[in-house]
Amino acid sequence: MRRGAAVIAGIGHTTYGAHEGRSTVSLNVEAIRKALADANVEKGSVDALFVKYPTSHFESTYGQKVAEAAGLQPRIGGVWDQAGAANIAMISFAVMALDAGQCEIAVIAFADNPKTGSRGAIAKAMGPDEVFGWFGAVGGYAMIARRHMEEWGTTADQLGAVAINARTNALANPRAQLRKPLTREAYRESRPIVAPLRRDDCCLVSDGGAAVVVMGAARAKRLGVTEPVPILGFGQGQTSWNVDQRPDLTSTMAAASARTAFDMAGLAPKDIDVAQFYDCFTIVPILTLEDYGFAKRGRGGAFVTGEGIGPDGKLPMNTSGGLIAETGMPGMQLVIEGVRQMRGTASTQVPGARTCIVSNQGGIMHTHSTLILGEPQ
Amino acid sequence: MIDEGIATLLPQRDALNTPYWDALNEGRHIFQRCSLCANAWLPPRNECPRCLHDAWIWETASGDARLISWVVYHTAFHPAFAQRLPYTVAVVELAEGPRLISNIVGNEDPEMLRIGQALRLVIEREADVAVPHYRPEEA
Numbered sequence: 001m002r003r004g005a006a007v008i009a010g011i012g013h014t015t016y017g018a019h020e021g022r023s024t025v026s027l028n029v030e031a032i033r034k035a036l037a038d039a040n041v042e043k044g045s046v047d048a049l050f051v052k053y054p055t056s057h058f059e060s061t062y063g064q065k066v067a068e069a070a071g072l073q074p075r076i077g078g079v080w081d082q083a084g085a086a087n088i089a090m091i092s093f094a095v096m097a098l099d100a101g102q103c104e105i106a107v108i109a110f111a112d113n114p115k116t117g118s119r120g121a122i123a124k125a126m127g128p129d130e131v132f133g134w135f136g137a138v139g140g141y142a143m144i145a146r147r148h149m150e151e152w153g154t155t156a157d158q159l160g161a162v163a164i165n166a167r168t169n170a171l172a173n174p175r176a177q178l179r180k181p182l183t184r185e186a187y188r189e190s191r192p193i194v195a196p197l198r199r200d201d202c203c204l205v206s207d208g209g210a211a212v213v214v215m216g217a218a219r220a221k222r223l224g225v226t227e228p229v230p231i232l233g234f235g236q237g238q239t240s241w242n243v244d245q246r247p248d249l250t251s252t253m254a255a256a257s258a259r260t261a262f263d264m265a266g267l268a269p270k271d272i273d274v275a276q277f278y279d280c281f282t283i284v285p286i287l288t289l290e291d292y293g294f295a296k297r298g299r300g301g302a303f304v305t306g307e308g309i310g311p312d313g314k315l316p317m318n319t320s321g322g323l324i325a326e327t328g329m330p331g332m333q334l335v336i337e338g339v340r341q342m343r344g345t346a347s348t349q350v351p352g353a354r355t356c357i358v359s360n361q362g363g364i365m366h367t368h369s370t371l372i373l374g375e376p377q
Numbered sequence: 378m379i380d381e382g383i384a385t386l387l388p389q390r391d392a393l394n395t396p397y398w399d400a401l402n403e404g405r406h407i408f409q410r411c412s413l414c415a416n417a418w419l420p421p422r423n424e425c426p427r428c429l430h431d432a433w434i435w436e437t438a439s440g441d442a443r444l445i446s447w448v449v450y451h452t453a454f455h456p457a458f459a460q461r462l463p464y465t466v467a468v469v470e471l472a473e474g475p476r477l478i479s480n481i482v483g484n485e486d487p488e489m490l491r492i493g494q495a496l497r498l499v500i501e502r503e504a505d506v507a508v509p510h511y512r513p514e515e516a
Contacts, residue, residue, distance in 0.1 A: 128420065129478040130386040131503050134466050135454030143468060147446040150492040195449040195463075195488070244468045244478045249446055 003265050004374060006095040007220045007228035010039025010213035011336045016327035017177045019207040020116045024054040027111035027209030028066045035211040039225055041105060043070075046213075048097060048106035049077040050090035055330065056114045066109065076102045083362025084278060084330040085236070086110070088369035091335065092234040094214045104219060110332045111209030119205065129244075138202055138281065140243050140364030142194040145283035147249040149196060151298070154286065156196065158301030160187035162282040163200045163324055165309050170321025173347040177204050178325040201282040204328035210336060217377070227376040229342045232267065232355070235260025237368040250298075254291035254361060254368040261357075261370040262293075269293045272372075273353040274341050275315050276334035278361045279322040288359050289315075292370075311348055319348040331360040338373045383457040384504045394421045396435055401507040406438045406498055408475045419475035440498035441472040442511055449487045463487070469496060469511050483512035 012034025014027050028051065036043055049072055051063040059065070063078040076097050080086045087110055094106035148154045163182055170176035182200060190200035220228040237253030237260075239246065262268060269292060277285040286300035294315055295303035307314035320326045320337040327333050338356040340346040358371040390398060400407040410417045411425035412432040424431050447467035453459040465481040482499060484490065495514035500507050 128388055130455070131383065131388060131506070131508055132466055132478050132480050133450055133455070133458045133461070133464055134478050135450075135458075136452075139448055139450065139454075139466060142448040143446045143466075146448055147492060150446070192449070192451040195451060197448075244445075244476050249468075 003232045004230040004377070005217055006098055006214055006231045007217050007225070008212050008231065008335070008339050008373070009215050009220050009225045009228050010035045010037070010041060011211075011339050012036070012038050013210035013333065013336060014111070014208045016175060016206055016208045016329070016333070018115050019113055022113060022207070024057075024111045024113055024209070025066055025069045027113065027207065028109045028211070029069050031111060031209035031211035032070050032107055032109050035107065035109075035213050039213040041213055041223065043072070046072055046105050046107050047075045048094055048103035049074040050094055050106065050108045051077070051079050052086040052090060052110040052330070053079045053081060054112040055083070056112055056118045074103070077106075082367045082369070084280065085360045085362040085367035085369040087331040087335060088234065088358060088360040088371045089236055089367075091212065091214060091231070091371060092236065092369065095231060095234065098214070098216055104215065106214045107211055108214060108332075109209065109211035110329065112329065113207040115205045115207045117207070136194065137364060138197055139194045141281040141283055142197040143243050144249050144287070144365065145196050145281070148283060148286065151250060152301070153298070154301035156188070157184065158286065158304050159196075159201055159282040160184055161304045162279065162285050162309070163187060166279060166318050166322045166324035168310070169319050169348045170325030173320050173326060175347075176321045176326045177206055177328075178321070197281060197283070203280045203323035204325070206328040208327055208329050210329060210332035212332070212335060212339070227343045229339045229376055230374040231371065232374045233261040233263070233265030233370075233372040235264065235370045239366050239368065241366075243364050250287065252287065252291055252365045252368060254288055254359065254365070254370070257368040257370040258292040261372050265372045267355065267372060272315065272355050272357045274319060274350045274356045275317045276319070276322070276338050276356065276358045277317055278331055278334065278359045279318055279324050280328075280330075282324070284361065284365070285309075285317060287365070292357070292359070311350060316350045319346050319350065330362065334358050334360065335371060338371070342373050342375050382504070386455065386457055387504060387506050393423060397421055398506065400435070400437070401500055401509060404500060406440065406500065406509045407435045408438055408471065408473060409433045410436045417474045419477050436473070438471050438473055438498065442469045442496040442498065444481070444490060444492055444494040444496055445470050445476065446492060447481060447487065447490055465490075467511065477509070480510045481513065482510045
């Protein structure tokens with residue numbers, strides 16, 4: 001696949017926060033409607049629909065339910081189960097389908113309602129180990145964080161700096177669900193949930209839907225799409241094994257995911273102007289900085305407080321507030337913020353940004369996907 | 378009425394794992410070893426995850442282990458653990474190689490644990506089921 005051969009032509013999402021009484025299908029349809037309007041694409045020309053199933057509740061043939069509600073009979077699509085890595089993974093599969101002549105205009109969508117619906121997926125037991133009290137995603141990420149802190153000297157204040165950056169960026173973002181500043185002192189006093197992780201290390205719980213429209217660059221030009229954002233590279237990686245079975249807790253297959261994406265794009269970390277890193281818990285962007293090659297192994301925490309991730313830092317990160325402060329939805333909003341950065345319309349715009357890297361990951365870092373976006377041609 | 382006790386969280390027995398839980402009940406912690414490639418593993422599986430063959434035997438663990446990582450729960454995600462807070466969950470590596478999730482018991486301050494620290498098996502009961510726990514070895 002050639003870099004830039006496909007573009008993100010449109011983005012759309014519901015408001016972030018609570019949607020009492022709305023079904024996930026309804027949230028998906030709203031996001032799809034808005035993404036098609038943003039791309040100025042007729043619904044009738046859409047021939048691919050890729051949907052991530054709602055984390056809160058699995059139902060079979062969910063992709064077809066969304067297609068029916070959206071009045072679509074796609075040539076290709078369905079539901080992809082890769083937890084939080086699914087959104088970027090589905091964008092990559094859509095691009096591969098375009099390249100193979102399987103479709104021409106693809107919609108990729110996600111919606112869930114864990115805030116007003118079921119939170120079962122968040123607090124569930126991990127495997128057969130509930131007799132040991134091994135519950136909740138936060139426990140798994142805390143296990144990784146502890147190992148990283150003990151092995152590499154990562155500090156609570158470095159974790160806190162990830163949260164403070166997200167919360168600060170969200171202040172400028174009218175769409176953000178949590179617009180309340182966080183100080184280092186308040187972070188230190190934040191109550192432990194599963195130590196070493198505190199309340200302020202954890203992402204939001206959010207209802208909402210988000211979608212993007214993907215098509216070939218030539219097609220976007222013919223249709224007169226304004227500011228199509230080229231997809232320069234993508235990649236995936238699958239750590240797969242549970243936390244207790246991994247030989248190495250502090251490095252993941254995110255490294256393979258990024259390497260594949262950088263190779264496709266013909267770029268290296270030094271060429272990236274802004275990053276949207278999946279931050280379900282503050283330890284994750286620290287590992288991502290290392291796995292992606294922005295920081296040496298073990299130096300992710302030091303990068304955050306040293307080189308810097310703020311708007312003026314070496315790598316401005318999570319400029320809309322990420323999962324920690326914009327919305328806890330699993331990942332599509334990071335792609336949407338990447339598109340806004342490339343269009344120059346972000347709420348905390350990085351001046352002159354020409355490349356954006358986006359990470360998605362899921363489970364307890366079981367799955368990884370990477371997307372590199374470029375400036376509109 | 379919903380039973381909110383630990384009894385609802387006890388392991389589900391099946392043909393594969395019944396010897397594991399039976400052995401614990403008799404005071405032994407066992408793991409699987411491949412008869413072809415000598416790989417050792419937990420939790421119980423039908424096939425060796427290294428060579429994929431299904432010829433293996435149960436072996437008894439020495440009880441020596443080390444700490445890979447640990448966390449301290451300050452929130453109960455299930456009512457059965459509300460009275461136990463804070464409690465420690467760890468990734469433990471047996472001297473023979475297999476890793477498992479367990480609890481660290483008998484330590485007064487879990488924040489004083491260290492990765493790589495030597496641990497020793499203590500078999501304790503949850504309701505009527507014997508489970509493997511670990512306590513820090515004296516330095």
